[in-house]
Amino acid sequence: MSGAEKINVTVSAVVPLNELVTRFEFKRTDGALFPTFSGGAHTVVEMKDDGLTRLNPYSLMSDPQDQQTYAISVRRDDEGRGGSLFMHNNVKVGDAMVVSNPVNLFSLDLRAKKHLMIAGGIGITPFMAQIKQLDRAHGNWELHYATRNAALGTYVDELTSTHPNDVHIYYDDDKNFIDLENLLDGQPLGTHIYVCGPKGMIDWVRGKTAELGWPLESVHYEEFLAPQPGKPFEVKLSISNKTIQVGENESLLEALEREGVDAPYLCRGGACGQCETSVIGYDGKFLHMDHWLEDDEKASGTKIMPCVSRFEGKTLVLDR
Amino acid sequence: MSKFEFPEAIKSRPTYGTLEARPGKAHLFVADAEGAEAIIDLAKADSGLMAKSHVIYIPKDTGDKFVSQLQDLGINQLYVGPSFEAAQTRLQRSLADAHMGLQVYLCGTEGLMGQAQRDAMAAGIPHTAIQTEHRGSVARRMQCVHCKGITEDVMTDPFVCSHCGLNLFVRDHYSRRLAAFQGVCIDAEDPGNVPPSAELYS
Amino acid sequence: MTIQFKDETFRDDYTFSNSDWAIKRFPFPFHEDSYMYAVNMEQHRGGPDGSVYEKRFDVDEHYVSEMRDRAMVLADDPLRCQSLPHMTLAGWDLLELIMVSKSEDYPDLFELHRDGDQWHWINKPLGIDDKFTFLDETSLPYGPMEYITRQTQGDFCVLDQRDDNLWMDAGIVTTQADWSLDFDIGMNFFEWHAPVPLAHEKGIFVRALKFLLNIQQGAPARRLNWTMTVNPLLDTSPENYHKWGIQKTSLTPENIGQKQHLRVELQTFFRLPRSNALVFPIRAYLASFDDLMTVPKWGRRLHRVIRDLPEELATYKGFIDNRPMMLDYLSRYDDGKPTSDGIWPNLDTDPPRD
Incomplete structure (x- = not known):
């Protein structure tokens, strides 16, 4: 079986937070307790969307110690392939759903003398759980949260009222931006920085910390890519001896799963490396979108990450 | 030349490189004996570095051999002391006040580098971010x-x-x-x- | 069945022995007639009734005496149990995992009653009845990891996961195959395995690490490992090697059947939820050569494995000097007949010995 162990749940609350973001809360259908988790973990939510099974990862943002309820917050993406639209438009209180056990690819380094968190937009969600975890352990943390404006400032009120001294809010529309260079300068030795937000923000923080001599191990980031639509293509699978079609709005990984071919996964967003697949032969060009493979591996034409990457050309033969 | 090529060994055995200047506002060196030569070499390669550096140097049995050369490098803060134990509280004090971005350079014997690395790690610097260059004795x-x-x-x-x-x-x-x-x-x-x-x- | 706990020793007069029940459930580590390193991981989701795989944390007839031996080792050398400061949360994770598992798997022996963070733990075999506050270190006599592992057979390594590696940042190690927690604590996966010959070159550790980093909550894994020990000595530590090493020279053709023990480690791996650490319990089982020879298949197979083992491995596992004497003994139990695949005794289906 691929992915983490599954849990059957019932939707217990659907709470619109603003124009774009809605919180979904789940209870276990069997009445048992959820496993606890560590701040930064995500769960993979299964959606039965008109014959298509979508599996989307969302950060758990409830209290990691709360075994009664799991909560995620989903930002509606009108341009994407429809996972977030499905959640917003179709999911109602009382619905039966399936989520995975928590998987953490963005965990706190508990050795840190200080945790410095940088959030952009919906990137706030993993920090909601991390802050609850750190509060319980009397951890030393500070959050810098940039969002478009007050109306779209998901959880801004909750954060600033509970932690007025540790939470710093920046609204783009007010031309109020994080002064990163100043923020980084003077942080005590042993500080770890965590960034979750758009790719530009992650690159900015990684670049600036490198420029200022921060060790790579002290810089943590989480960026799940959503699979992008693309031209349909055909794939031959050598182990399962099948030829399958990958549709415009599905990923190669989803096409494999649809055909009953088991491929391991954890993040489904080009980050964890689990679904790495060997290429046996090809005639065409790869559209590598992941940030798992090294550049030389991408250029070699011997590996592909089916969760986000695609192919254009005549033939592609995979070791699956 | 005081460099020694260690034979290939098991994966827990430390390996050493050649110091290179890294970006950052503050630079801390800990060296003993022939380790001074690695600092002198680096200062030649990057003339601006020493003015941003604090050097803790323990000559051991090299005595005065390298001290005047170090004094001529324009080091911002140079300490020459009799032993690592004597210098250790000074090192720990420097680390306690330091900020992220501090670059640590260790050079000399394995014992000296290992002990200084331990203090730097305790202060929160991952060991992979600490540069080392072996010089001198293989004790x-x-x-x-x-x-x-x-x-x-x-x-x-x-x-x-x-x-x-x-x-x-x-x-x-x-x-x-x-x-x-x-x-x-x-x-x-x-x-x-x-x-x-x-x-x-x- | 109700377990009859033995009163026995793993030192000095070595009164340790296995019952017939313990021999039949011994985790014989060779699934074929030869041995080489392999990652050989499988899911840890139970196993045949009564086998050592059945429960998450196996309790057997040696439990009470093994825990007494552990307490003696710790009294002599407290450095056998250490936890770096950032590992306390993982220690609570481990305490919770073991208490929940044992109270569910052995309700006649262990009870856990929880009311919020007020916990009540009853360990009947060891006569322990403690109330404490979960996540409050001041409410237990030891740190959480030490508290629960003084009541659980096997060594425990608690591994922090960061920077795509595993770090041995906490553990209790009193029944080890000659490695020192005090020395290895803080090392990463490749460093603490550095002294193991051949396996690095075969890429074993790279593959094993990749597997372990991806172990998920709710999906534990296991494997077997093995070595040889003269006398049923649990504490074969490097710390005390200058005291026990000499025992290796005490083997004679007359006593080898009783004194030479195959030592098998059941290694399991669980993701710890609150800390995202990984716990690596290493449970040691001992069986004398005489015990093992009661199973014809194991007699044949053990002879073939030991005979054909590469010299580096026999050296690393510490029995190169004794191998000729071991083979003299074992060859008498190998009649050349075939053996069935797998580790189980198959007393009814494998041929009887000539």
Whole structure:
């Protein structure tokens, strides 16, 4: 079986937070307790969307110690392939759903003398759980949260009222931006920085910390890519001896799963490396979108990450 | 030239590189004996670096040989001290006040680099971000796995533990936390049958 | 069945022995007639009734005496149990995992009553009845990891996961195959395995690490490992090697059947939820050569494995000097007949010995 162990749940609350973001809360259908988790973990939510099974990862943002309820917050993406639209438009209180056990690819380094968190937009969600975890352990943390404006400032009120001294809010529309260079300068030795937000923000923080001599191990980031639509293509699978079609709005990984071919996964967003697949032969060009493979591996034409990457050309033969 | 090519060894054994200037506002060097030469070489390669640097230097048996050369490098803050133990509180004080972005450079003997690295790690710098360059003696700092005592500057294998007196052979297995290699009893299965001591790497 | 706990020793007069029940459930580690390193991981989701795989944390007839031996080792050398400061949360994770598992798997022996963070733990075999506050270190006599592992057979390594590696940042190690927690604590996966010959070159550790980093909550894994020990000595530590090493020279053709023990480690791996650490319990089982020879298949197979083992491995596992004597003994139990695949005794289906 691929992915983490599954849990059957019932939707217990659907709470619109603003124009774009809605919180979904789940209870276990069997009445048992959820496993606890560590701040930064995500769960993979299964959606039965008109014959298509979508599996989307969302950060758990409830209290990691709360075994009664799991909560995620989903930002509606009108341009994407429809996972977030499905959640917003179709999911109602009382619905039966399936989520995975928590998987953490963005965990706190508990050795840190200080945790410095940088959030952009919906990137706030993993920090909601991390802050609850750190509060319980009397951890030393500070959050810098940039969002478009007050109306779209998901959880801004909750954060600033509970932690007025540790939470710093920046609204783009007010031309109020994080002064990163100043923020980084003077942080005590042993500080770890965590960034979750758009790719530009992650690159900015990684670049600036490198420029200022921060060790790579002290810089943590989480960026799940959503699979992008693309031209349909055909794939031959050598182990399962099948030829399958990958549709415009599905990923190669989803096409494999649809055909009953088991491929391991954890993040489904080009980050964890689990679904790495060997290429046996090809005639065409790869559209590598992941940030798992090294550049030389991408250029070699011997590996592909089916969760986000695609192919254009005549033939592609995979070791699956 | 004071550099020594260590033979390939097991994966817990530290390896050393050549110091290079890294970006950052503050730079801390800890060196002993011939380690001074690595600083001198680096200062030649990057003339601006020394003005942003704090150098803690323990000459050991090189005496005054490198001290005046170091004094001529324009080092912002230079300390020359008699032993690592004597310099350690100064090192720890510097680390306690330091900020993210501090670059740490260690050069000289394995024992010195290991102990300074331990303090830098305790202050929150990952060991992979700490630069090291071996110079000078290949003597090792050894922990007796039996009594836990540390014997400094071990030059022969086997050797006698300076605390409990057991005959120990010198392993390549190395602990960063202890800043020491492991010494294990060589004649446990045949007491008294101790091979003659040979100089390390001889 | 109700377990009859034995009163026995793993040192000095070595009164340890296995019952017939313990021999039949011994985790014989060779699934074929030869041995080489392999990652050989499988899911840890139970196993045949009564086998050591059945429960998450196996309890057997040696439990009470093994825990007494552990307490003696710790009294002599407290450095056998250490936890770096950032590992306390993982220690609570481990305490919770073991208490929940044992109270569910052995309700007649262990009870856990929880009311919020007020916990009540009853360990009947060891006569322990403690109330404490979960996540409050001041409410237990030891740190959480030490508290629960003084009541659980096997060594425990608690591994922090960061920077795509596993770090041995906490553990209790009193029944080890000649490695020192005090020395290895703080090392990463490749460093603490550095002294193991051949396996690095075969890429074993790279593959094993990749597997372990991806172990998920709710999906534990297991494997077997093995070595040889003269006398049923649990504490074969490097710390005390200068005291026990000499025992290796005490083997004779007359006593080898009783004195020489195959030592098998059941290694399991669980993701710890609150800390995202990984716990690596290493449970040691001992069986004398005489015990093992009561199973014809194991007699044949053990002879073939030991005979054909590469010299580096026999040296690393510490029995190269004794191998000729072991083979003299074992060859008498190998009649050349075939053996069935797998580790189980198959007393009814494998041929009886000539």
